[in-house]
Amino acid sequence: MTAYKDLSRDELLELKSGLEARFTEIKAKGLKLDMSRGKPSAEQLNLSMEMMDVLNSGANLTCEDGVDCRNYGGLDGIAEAKQLLADMMEVPKDNVIIFGNSSLNVMYDTVARAMTHGVLGSTPWCKLDKVKFLCPVPGYDRHFGITExxxxEMINIPMTPTGPDMDLVEKYVNEDPAVKGIWCVPKYSNPQGITYSDETVFRFANLKPAAEDFRIYWDNAYCVHHLYEDKQDYLIEILTECKKAGNPDMVYKFSSTSKISFPGSGIAALAASDANLKEIRSMMQVQTIGHDKVNQLRHVRFFKDVHGIVEHMKKHADILRPKFEAVIDIFEKELGGLEIGSWTKPLGGYFISFDSMDGCAKAIVAKAKEAGVVLTGAGATFPYGKDPHDSNIRIAPSYPTPEELSLATDIFVLSVKLVSIDKLLGNL
Amino acid sequence: MTAYKDLSRDELLELKSGLEARFTEIKAKGLKLDMSRGKPSAEQLNLSMEMMDVLNSGANLTCEDGVDCRNYGGLDGIAEAKQLLADMMEVPKDNVIIFGNSSLNVMYDTVARAMTHGVLGSTPWCKLDKVKFLCPVPGYDRHFGITExxxxEMINIPMTPTGPDMDLVEKYVNEDPAVKGIWCVPKYSNPQGITYSDETVFRFANLKPAAEDFRIYWDNAYCVHHLYEDKQDYLIEILTECKKAGNPDMVYKFSSTSKISFPGSGIAALAASDANLKEIRSMMQVQTIGHDKVNQLRHVRFFKDVHGIVEHMKKHADILRPKFEAVIDIFEKELGGLEIGSWTKPLGGYFISFDSMDGCAKAIVAKAKEAGVVLTGAGATFPYGKDPHDSNIRIAPSYPTPEELSLATDIFVLSVKLVSIDKLLGNL
Known part of the structure; x- marks a missing residue:
């Protein structure tokens, strides 16, 4: 393949005309395909349907410690759900609180509490002139949505193949007391699928924050979301490392079963130090009498233990893996060597990250939309929706059927080519 | 019966000695009885067990508008759940948002949002020097917990047999721009079981708040929670009245199925004007991708429609009614004419409110505890836990079995008598 940049103007124009003909043809089909959000497919949801049967009208809804799950109470979760999610999150059971159906909501509430009440006695953030968060980019739009x-104020921290640029992180966290947090998806990151290296985690654990209320917001959303059995990323456990480093209170770790059982009907959890959890419980007590314990019990009875979760995730992987591979195969076949884009090849998680030539992402997303393919908005992977290079696009291969996915990827590739040619021709 | 106040010192001492002997006898039994919280009994929870069967692994979890309830999305609830709760709340379906399992959490979030973001463009409350809420007393401790x-700052508003003292409410709301809200349980109020009269509701709807961001926090927790079929309180619908009065945005109305299906595993709802809901949705969108739609569907499939809820509530009433009557019978038989206490006789809700002689409530609660009966802490029905007369005690008859309840009420009555005698003897 010749790189597009090495083609003459005439060669580009000729190429363009052929691609445009194909594009017009596909556009005429009036397709509606969605690669925008990390939603499991119907086939994946079917994997958990038997969860609907584990609690029937004849079931005993009393949990291990004698609590009737149907009634009020149980502020921080039933013991067996704590055990299940603690094992999944690789932390002690007593360092876990079980919440409702959304870890996003837990993160929102954690920031909201800091705004109005501070963190372990610090000044409430709403009383401060300036509060800043570090945002590894590209990252998760809903994280940035909360802080915005x-x-x-959100500060971009470039991602590297081993995690966020830790020189920058250390500089900001250790020097600026207005920096109160950093958003992290440490394993199979959204959208790049990068897992933080051991050294990155060690450096996180050994930060010396200028702000006593600085916290790492460690969203371990994809902790058991591998695509392969024989090729898996491994992430060092952050709570343990922070404790060893003398920073036990510096991290909040979030997770949920949203992409394990049912999105929206799963259970979420937060893991943190005793001191952090004590404060959170005391505030939660004002907010609720307790979360849905019946659903907690339903999850425990279905998965039984963390091994049940691991086995279940293999079934998800069997559905997801061919989809990731299909997209990447088309990318390699169609875009390899053209030097108009690069992409990640993650071993887990829900996304592939695509980088176009600078200044092309918005136009590619718009072009694909013309032919009926909805992608995550260009810029969404950056705070304030502003990608300084206008180059990153998040690809979510999970939701479409394999047929839809191939078609959508073809359209995407076509859009990348057309926009890149326009860019090289100086039309953008 | 001779009123205690008309007994001589010797008569009181003699009475006391007999009562103390009985108290010692009962205390020796080492009982453990709980009349502290409005928790449904196991028998009531059993009424909803078939809800566990309506969604099994063979069920179609697609809702009316084609949304797969198992997946992400559906920020403000599925259409059929909105219809069900709208009918129960007597409001149009489009004026309802369905939330998670806890209306308390919805109320907390509503105040939290006002703290950090204000209400429809007003100054965020955390930026104000002073924010005040009116608190009809006696009232619900968890409401007061949120504002505290x-x-x-919480201001006591005395309850009357027709609702809060509206002269006082009008004075505060219409004159003081720092007054941003009032907590109301308008039907079968907690703890007195009072339902606001038509005139009270009209006066609420016609308030002329000094603060543009003043809202009525209308917690209609007991909207369908009648004890009798032939004797029911009727409450005028507040959203309609506010609209008629030109104050469409002045009220947030809360409700849930917590005491209809399963406490902690029900669904909650908020009803409000279009403008209020638009703002709430836009903020919710940052907080969550959506609440548990599977549980929403489960409720709809079980109850079918509001008539299903009404029929279901008759079964709850059949269990609750004898308990309320048993407590009130014992009060009338044992305390009638003694002039050492008065109590309400509600037609619905979850509580009986008891007023002792001034300065006796704390001592009564402590005395009952000695014999193993846990009551809601004296003072809990007032902001900051401070009952200025130390006289109000909330009785929750729902949770104990009928046998336990009789025993607990006997102990309570005995405690009232003993403490009242001490009060009259000048020992308190």
């Missing part, structure tokens, strides 16, 4: 909502 | 948590 609360008027928190 | 956010440092909001």
């Amino acid at each position: 909502h609360f008027g928190i | 948590h956010f440092g909001i």
Whole structure:
């Protein structure tokens, strides 16, 4: 393959005309395909349907410690659900609180509490002139949405193949007391699928924050979300490392079963130090009498233990793996050597990250939309929706059927080519 | 019966000695009885067990508008759940948002949002020097807990047999721009079981708040929670009245199925004007991808429609009614004419409110505890836990079995008598 940049103007124009003909043809089909969000497919949801049967009208809904799951109470979760999610999150059971159906909501609430009440006695953030968060980019749009909502200034931290640029992280965290947090998806990151290296985790654990209320917001959303049995990333456990480093209170770790059982009907959890959890429980007590214990019990009875989760995730992987591979195969076949884009090849998680030539991402997303393919908005992977290079696009291969996915990827590739040619021709 | 106050010192001492002997006898039994919280009994929870069967592994979990309830999405609830709760709340379906398992959490979030973001463009409350809430007393401790948590100053408003003292409410709301809200349980109020009269509701709807961001926090927790079929309180619908009065945005109405299906595993709802809901949705969108739609569908498939809820509530009433009557019978038989206490006789809800002689409530609760009966802490029905007369005690008859309840009420009555005698003897 010749790189596009090495083609003459005439060669580009000729190429363009052929591609445009194909594009017009596909556009005429009036397709509607969605690669925008990390939603499991119907086939994946079917994997958990038997969870609907584990609690029937004849079931005993009393949990291990004698609590009737149907009634009020149980502020921080039933013991067996704590055990299940603690094992999944690789932390002691007593360092876990079980919440409702959304870890995003737990993260939102954690920031909201800091805004109005501070963190372990610090000044409430709403009383401060300036609060800043570090945002590894590209990253998860809903994280950035929370900090933007609360008027928190977001600072881009470039991702590297081993995690966020730790020189920058250390500089900001250790020197600026206005920096109160950093958003992390440490395993199979959203959208790149990068897992933080051991050294990155060690450096996180050994930060010396200028702010006593600085916290690492460690969203371990994809902790058991491998695509392969024989090729898996491994992430060092952050709570243990922070404790060893003398920073036991410096991290909040979030997770949920949203992409394990049913998105929206799963259970979420937060793991943190005793001191952090004590404070959170005391505030939660004002907010709720307790989360849905019946659903907690349903999850425990279905998965039984963490091994049940691991086995279940293999079934998800069997459905997801061919989809990831299909997209990457088309990318390699169609875009390899053209030097108009690069992409990640993750071993887990829900996304492939694509980088176009600078200044092309918005146009590619718009082009694909013309032919009926919805992608995550260009810029969404950056705070304030502003990608300084206008180059990153998040690809979510999970939701479409394999047929839809191939078609959508073809359209995407075509869009990349057309926009890149326009860019090289100086039309953008 | 001779009123205790008309007995001589010697008569009181003699009475006391007999009562103390009985108390010692009962205390020796080492009982453990709980009349502290409005928890449904196991028998009531059994009424909803068939809800566990309506969604099994063979069920179609697609809702009316084609949404797969198992997946992400559906920020403000599935259409059929909105219809069900709208009918129960007597509001149009489009004026309802369905939330997670806890209306308390919805109320907390509503105040939390006002703290950090204000209400429809007003100054965020955390930026104000002073924010005040009116608190009809006696009232619900968890309401007061929310406002106390956010440092909001609470002002006691005495309850009357027709609702809060509206002269006082009008004075505060219409004159003081720092007054941003009032907590109301308008039907079968907690703890008195009072339902606001038509005139009270009209006066609420016609308030002329000094603060543009003043809202009525209308917690209609007991909207369908009647004890009798032939004797029911009727409450005028507040959203309609506010609209008629030109105050469409002035009220947030809360409800849930916590005491209809399973406490902690029900669904909650908020009803409000279009403008209020638009703002709430836009903020919710940052907080969550959506609440548990599977549980929403489970509720709809079980109850079918509001008539299903009404029929279901008759079964709850059949279990609750004898308990309320048993407590009130014992009160009338044992305390009638003694002039050492008065109590309410509600037609619905979850509580009986007891008023002792001034300065006796704390001592009564402590005395009952000695014999193993846990009551809601004296003072809990007032902001900051401070009952200015130390006289109100909330009785929750729902949770104990009928046998336990009789025993607990006997102990309570005995405690009232003993403490009242001490009060009259000048020993308190």
